Amino acid sequence: MDAHHWQNLVVAVLVSGAVVAWLRARRSDLWRDAGRQVVKRRPLACSVVAFYSVLALADAVSWKSDDPDCAGLSQHKPRSVIDRAFRCDFQERSYSAPLADREFYGGNELTFPGLHPMGTDIRGRDVLHLALKGARIALLIGGFTSLIVIPLALFFGISAGYFGGRVDDAVFFVISVLSSIPGLLLLIALIMVLGHGALQVCIAMGITSWVGFSRVVRGETFKLRELEYVQAARALGVSEFKIIWRHIVPNLMHLVVITFVLLFSGLVLSEAILAWLGIGIDGSWGQMIDMARDELSRDPIIWWNLAAASIALFGLILAVNFVGDAVRDVLDPKTLREDA
Amino acid sequence: MSRPLVRLEGLTTWFPIKRGLFQRTTGWVRAVDGIDLTIPVGQTVALVGESGCGKSTVALSMLRLVEPRSGAMYYDGVDLFSLSRDRLHAYRQEIQIIFQDPMGSLDPRMRIRDVIAEGMEAFGIGENDAERTERVAAILRRVQLDPDQMNRYPHEFSGGQRQRICIARALAVEPKLVICDEATSALDVSIQAQILNLLRDLQDDLGLAYLFITHDLGVVRYLADRVAVMYLGQIVEEGETERIFDAPNHPYTRGLLAAVPSVDPARRGVTASVMGDVPSPANPPPGCRFHTRCPEVFERCSREAPELYAVGDGRSRCFLNESSSRS
Numbered sequence: 280m281d282a283h284h285w286q287n288l289v290v291a292v293l294v295s296g297a298v299v300a301w302l303r304a305r306r307s308d309l310w311r312d313a314g315r316q317v318v319k320r321r322p323l324a325c326s327v328v329a330f331y332s333v334l335a336l337a338d339a340v341s342w343k344s345d346d347p348d349c350a351g352l353s354q355h356k357p358r359s360v361i362d363r364a365f366r367c368d369f370q371e372r373s374y375s376a377p378l379a380d381r382e383f384y385g386g387n388e389l390t391f392p393g394l395h396p397m398g399t400d401i402r403g404r405d406v407l408h409l410a411l412k413g414a415r416i417a418l419l420i421g422g423f424t425s426l427i428v429i430p431l432a433l434f435f436g437i438s439a440g441y442f443g444g445r446v447d448d449a450v451f452f453v454i455s456v457l458s459s460i461p462g463l464l465l466l467i468a469l470i471m472v473l474g475h476g477a478l479q480v481c482i483a484m485g486i487t488s489w490v491g492f493s494r495v496v497r498g499e500t501f502k503l504r505e506l507e508y509v510q511a512a513r514a515l516g517v518s519e520f521k522i523i524w525r526h527i528v529p530n531l532m533h534l535v536v537i538t539f540v541l542l543f544s545g546l547v548l549s550e551a552i553l554a555w556l557g558i559g560i561d562g563s564w565g566q567m568i569d570m571a572r573d574e575l576s577r578d579p580i581i582w583w584n585l586a587a588a589s590i591a592l593f594g595l596i597l598a599v600n601f602v603g604d605a606v607r608d609v610l611d612p613k614t615l616r617e618d619a
Numbered sequence: 620m621s622r623p624l625v626r627l628e629g630l631t632t633w634f635p636i637k638r639g640l641f642q643r644t645t646g647w648v649r650a651v652d653g654i655d656l657t658i659p660v661g662q663t664v665a666l667v668g669e670s671g672c673g674k675s676t677v678a679l680s681m682l683r684l685v686e687p688r689s690g691a692m693y694y695d696g697v698d699l700f701s702l703s704r705d706r707l708h709a710y711r712q713e714i715q716i717i718f719q720d721p722m723g724s725l726d727p728r729m730r731i732r733d734v735i736a737e738g739m740e741a742f743g744i745g746e747n748d749a750e751r752t753e754r755v756a757a758i759l760r761r762v763q764l765d766p767d768q769m770n771r772y773p774h775e776f777s778g779g780q781r782q783r784i785c786i787a788r789a790l791a792v793e794p795k796l797v798i799c800d801e802a803t804s805a806l807d808v809s810i811q812a813q814i815l816n817l818l819r820d821l822q823d824d825l826g827l828a829y830l831f832i833t834h835d836l837g838v839v840r841y842l843a844d845r846v847a848v849m850y851l852g853q854i855v856e857e858g859e860t861e862r863i864f865d866a867p868n869h870p871y872t873r874g875l876l877a878a879v880p881s882v883d884p885a886r887r888g889v890t891a892s893v894m895g896d897v898p899s900p901a902n903p904p905p906g907c908r909f910h911t912r913c914p915e916v917f918e919r920c921s922r923e924a925p926e927l928y929a930v931g932d933g934r935s936r937c938f939l940n941e942s943s944s945r946s
Contacts, residue, residue: 507724515738
């Protein structure tokens with residue numbers, strides 16, 4: 280199987296996982312109401328997030344085909360849905376301004392005059408196309424890293440909070456050590472060790488950012504374990520593992536959802552910083568912004584590259600933050616208790 | 620007194636006070652300090668006392684939700700305190716607890732059916748889920764709740780209903796002893812009466828024994844066969860309910876009874892004979908623990924600790940009984 284087949288498989292697994300999670304959440308009144316309320320409070324932000332997700336999905340599914348338009352090398356490359364929305368080999372030789380007919384430097388006639396709504400970059404690639412493709416990378420950064428952070432934080436936080444004593448001491452030692460190393464340095468070191476790929480960067484960011492959430496989980500578990508229903512379950516002879524699974528984890532889920540949404544935007548933004556340091560992920564908005572930075576000193580200024588990436592990044596982060604705040608309002612136990 | 624179901628001998632539970640950089644144990648809170656108590660089959664024993672006297676710690680220790688420091692608890696001739704966690708599991712079924720706060724004692728994310736079936740699963744009661752659901756329905760009817768509501772969540776019920784659910788959960792594993800830790804204190808008076816009547820009916824039908832932990836003396840008089848009065852981690856007086864109420868022996872018991880607000884206008888305004896606050900159990904007073912507040916204190920009380928002297932059918936921890944019990 281080729282790389283793109285694997286990628287399609289991962290997408291299929293993720294989508295079916297999301298559908299299963301959605302169906303399960305729908306069965307619980309609490310989650311169904313919460314979902315409805317979030318959409319009701321922030322309809323625009325929710326649809327923006329949904330739009331980005333669709334874009335990311337469209338770019339994640341790719342296949343090969345014998346397209347007569349495609350010439351040369353790209354004929355044998357897998358192309359995603361978004362790639363197919365643009366013409367094959369939709370490229371110029373160098374910079375061109377938005378909707379321009381001629382190249383920015385030299386003034387030669389473009390291959391596709393007037394068809395690049397956001398212009399082209401230094402290598403002649405269509406900027407709009409690149410910006411749309413960045414959505415997949417952004418969601419990969421936010422989503423995949425959270426998939427690493429949340430289980431790690433839950434595991435360490437719950438074991439520390441529930442068992443206390445020596446386990447707590449050990450976990451807290453790890454947490455203290457990790458949080459006393461400057462985050463950025465640790466990140467760079469990890470990326471040096473793991474390598475430069477997208478997944479490696481996500482893993483490195485995951486390892487450096489579980490600590491904060493783990494503290495929250497530990498505190499909450501500590502509180503939950505003293506509650507009477509946990510005591511009653513103990514008196515009923517329920518095993519420790521089952522108590523954690525049935526009573527502790529479900530009562531932490533609101534924290535998980537809140538943290539996921541708030542973590543997401545932070546991660547996407549910190550990738551932009553990594554890109555600036557030259558260790559970002561290929562094709563991310565951060566990298567586009569980093570590349571565009573050099574062009575700002577030219578005269579006349581080349582702004583479209585930077586603008587497209589920044590607007591795309593800004594739009595996603597703003598929408599996710601709005602949704603995140605709504606999620607917190609809806610799921611926060613303090614607001615929950617009032618109607619409970 | 621009928622056959623004993625549970626016999627506590629010298630139950631002692633201390634909590635460490637940890638201080639400083641290395642969390643050294645610098646002292647102990649003597650929450651429960653040597654309690655002997657017998658709970659007969661099918662009867663109700665009430666454990667009364669002020670807040671902070673260690674009543675609830677007795678309950679938690681009996682279930683080993685808190686590990687006792689020393690002492691023994693015999694159930695069926697077996698000392699449950701000396702059993703390993705694995706071997707204790709089988710006995711967990713026999714002793715159950717109902718807590719004070721009916722909201723905090725039900726998991727908000729669990730349906731009532733699952734709450735009640737949880738213990739059945741842990742002890743393998745019922746062949747399969749369908750059979751357990753049937754049992755849950757039967758128990759819900761037993762505590763006068765509608766079995767059709769078993770798929771609802773706890774927050775959809777009122778306080779009294781929630782306490783019924785807690786009772787149902789405890790009964791689901793068919794225990795012999797139910798510890799009611801302030802089980803009715805959080806409820807309205809009218810609901811309280813319903814729950815008390817329910818508990819009484821269940822006792823008559825199922826032959827349950829109760830350890831009723833409360834500070835409400837009205838409840839004690841209504842429900843209990845025997846009463847044990849606790850003060851600062853020790854039992855100061857113990858005996859049959861009627862005798863305790865009619866002729867309290869220990870000065871503390873008399874103080875407690877005098878402090879009950881009366882609806883009888885002639886008895887209104889009786890000044891409390893017990894003054895001040897309970898001393899800290901981390902640093903109990905020497906001699907008789909009650910001597911700092913006792914209206915009948917004399918010189919010897921602050922030097923020597925009294926033992927429990929036989930009084931009628933029960934016991935009392937006061938020097939005033941020394942001569943009478945010897946003769």
